[in-house]
Amino acid sequence: MNTYIALYPILTIVTGALLIILLEVFLKKEKKDYLGFIAVLFLLVSGAECIKFWNKGFSYFEGNLLLDKFALFFFLIMILTVIFITLISLKYLSLQNTDHGEYYGLLLFALSGMMIMVSSRDFLVIFLGLEVLSMASYALAGLKRNDERSSEAAIKYFLLGSFASAFLVFGIALLYGAVFSTDISTIMNFFHAETSLSLMGLTGMAFVIIGFGFKIAVVPFHMWTPDVYQGSPTPVTAFFSIGPKAAGFAVLMRIFFPFWKEAVNSEIFFHILWILSVLTMVVGNLVALRQKNVKRILAYSSIAHAGYILVAILAGDNSGLVFYLTVYLFMNIGAFSAVIALSRKGKEFLELEDYSGIGFRYPWIGATFTVFLFSLAGFPPTGGFLAKFYIFSSAVHKGLVPLVIIGVLASLISVFYYLRIIIYMYMRKPTRNVEIFSYNPALFLVLFLCLYGVLMLGIFPGNILFYIKQAVAALAF
Amino acid sequence: MAYFLFFLLSVVCVAAVLGMIISKNQAYSALFVILAFTCTGGFFALLDAPFIAVIQIIIYAGAIMVLFIFVIMMVDVHKGIAPEKKKWTPVFASGIAVVLLIELIIALKMAFNPLNTSSSQTIGNPSDLGHLLFTKYLYPFEITSILIITALVGAIILVKKKEKE
Known part of the structure; x- marks a missing residue:
């Protein structure tokens, strides 16, 4: 149904962001937390709207804004992500001297950009959504203004991000030159109809893949990831590792879902993505082995996870992919909140050495962190195991056996560095004095919710899979 | 009249580009580039594309040039390019120049059997563009407005003065 009501979820978020920026001026420094609660309020309202619209199938602007179930499911994933990020940032910001109230506004702007991206089939709109997301991300990365690493992260992210955007927009322009349309389904029909190779179209498509490859941090376009992840404020890192990735993969699914079946030219892209996936899994995991900083380990692990998710795209297993992203949201935010929990005024504990003996000293943080790491490594009964299992088994059904073998070997490597953190936490004597600021109820709420999510998705995945199947079915239209 | 304007603009444009390359002072180079860009804008106006002409002048001679001037302000004008890089510049430059020359020859050959030029009457019409912006696009x-406010807020946060502790 073509109605302006379709704008509500995005408009709610943008309104929230503008209101926060306005109120920031009037609030005293000690009361900046209120802005976080306002953000959560708007996020919940937007989430409720998404749930209400689930069966409605609203759209607006001639289908440029399309609230199908697929978009709504991603809306909910992203809203949940930003709620979690807001909650874990509340205390962190004042502890690390980064309490700018606009932080929450920028988070909401970034969210609106992601929502615009996943709810459209038009490359022009997707590109603009991506730019909104990127602009907000660049600023978020540099928020710790008195920290050199943070500024470095912002500049690196800005330069490489602009480069990626240039590739993407050039690719879109070439596709427009070949097809005279920026609409994804029209472009895909062109690729289906075309029997010979259209050089302009193929180059355009390749550039689009490069552009998104940067955003979802696929090897060899991953160079910015470790430095940006390490330098950014930790909640922002958690956001980077989930939000932009989920949005990027959602767009890739919209592109590639109709692509594999009939397209004559799909062979080339299949091989390109195959190589990217293998490289991402292997390089991500191998380099993570040598890292000493927990944030960097998690950065490389998030690169590796992008590789596993690419396997799902290659296998055409869309529900597996969405399930993976859902699980990844809980386990990764959980892991990052555990890292954030280990901080005090003006100091974060990020070196591997700092973690020795933490498991006994702070049993709750240690135990939950252990569960998240097990889930990231893919042990049952956590969600991480099932997510990997679904993806790899559907890839085997599609006959991608070599790819699965490489994937399983790569995730075996990953077990080593995840377990190393656990070994440090439980089997090493504490060498450093790690004194943390422990009164942080919102953060512990997030830790608990993520724990619940990881275990629920691992033991009873049926409920969520029911909705994911519905969401993915919407892709076919 | 059009021919006279075309040759006038061409001569000025080529002279400006030459001036940009030859002048030792980077600030003068930047000013010559503005002149060249403005001439290019004039070419678009001659081709019945008024919108692109104005955009060319506003964006290139205005916005991009401010960026150049900022960069020139930040680097030392008298230092010039580092000597070890200078060795390679002529080689690269001549390579790129050859590629450009080939491109130019191909473009000139194509120009005699042009592609479809029937739409050239409407392509740069500002009122049509405005109409499209407020209907189809x-x-x-509207998303662009969100994009701009996000960029503004982000930039202001990063550069605003630190609060007194």
């Missing part, structure tokens, strides 16, 4: 247009 309303949604992207």
Whole structure:
């Protein structure tokens, strides 16, 4: 149904962001937390709207804004992500001297950009959504203004991000030159109809893949990831590792879902993505082995996870992919909140050495962190195991056996560095004095919710899979 | 009249580009580039594309040039390019120049059997563009406003003065 009501979820978020920026001026420094609660309020309202619209199938602007179930499911994933990020940032910001109230506004702007991206089939709109997301991300990365690493992260992210955007927009322009349309389904029909190779179209498509490859941090376009992840404020890192990735993969699914079946030219892209996936899994995991900083380990692990998710795209297993992203949201935010929990005024504990003996000293943080790491490594009964299992088994059904073998070997490597953190936490004597600021109820709420999510998705995945199947079915239209 | 304007613009444009390359002072180079860009804008106006002409002048001679001037302000004008890089510049430059020359020859050959030029009457019409912006492309247009405010807020946060502790 073509109605302006379709704008509500995005408009709610943008309104929230503008209101926060306005109120920031009037609030005293000690009361900046209120802005976080306002953000959560708007996020919940937007989430409720998404749930209400689930069966409605609203759209607006001639289908440029399309609230199908697929978009709504991603809306909910992203809203949940930003709620979690807001909650874990509340205390962190004042502890690390980064309490700018606009932080929450920028988070909401970034969210609106992601929502615009996943709810459209038009490359022009997707590109603009991506730019909104990127602009907000660049600023978020540099928020710790008195920290050199943070500024470095912002500049690196800005330069490489602009480069990626240039590739993407050039690719879109070439596709427009070949097809005279920026609409994804029209472009895909062109690729289906075309029997010979259209050089302009193929180059355009390749550039689009490069552009998104940067955003979802696929090897060899991953160079910015470790430095940006390490330098950014930790909640922002958690956001980077989930939000932009989920949005990027959602767009890739919209592109590639109709692509594999009939397209004559799909062979080339299949091989390109195959190589990217293998490289991402292997390089991500191998380099993570040598890292000493927990944030960097998690950065490389998030690169590796992008590789596993690419396997799902290659296998055409869309529900597996969405399930993976859902699980990844809980386990990764959980892991990052555990890292954030280990901080005090003006100091974060990020070196591997700092973690020795933490498991006994702070049993709750240690135990939950252990569960998240097990889930990231893919042990049952956590969600991480099932997510990997679904993806790899559907890839085997599609006959991608070599790819699965490489994937399983790569995730075996990953077990080593995840377990190393656990070994440090439980089997090493504490060498450093790690004194943390422990009164942080919102953060512990997030830790608990993520724990619940990881275990629920691992033991009873049926409920969520029911909705994911519905969401993915919407892709076919 | 059009021919006279075309040759006038061409001569000025080529002279400006030459001036840009030859002048030792980077600030003068930047000013010559503005002149060259403005001439290019004039070419678009001659080709019945008024919108692109104005955009060319506003964006290139205005916005991009401010960026150049900022960069020139930040680097030392008298230092010039580092000597070890200078060795390679002529080689690269001549390579790129050859590629450009080939491109130019191909473009000239194509120009005698042009592609479809029937739409050239409407392509640069500002009122048509405005109409499209507010009808077919309303949604992207509105998203641009979010994009701009996000960029503004982000930039202001990063540079605003630190509060007194």
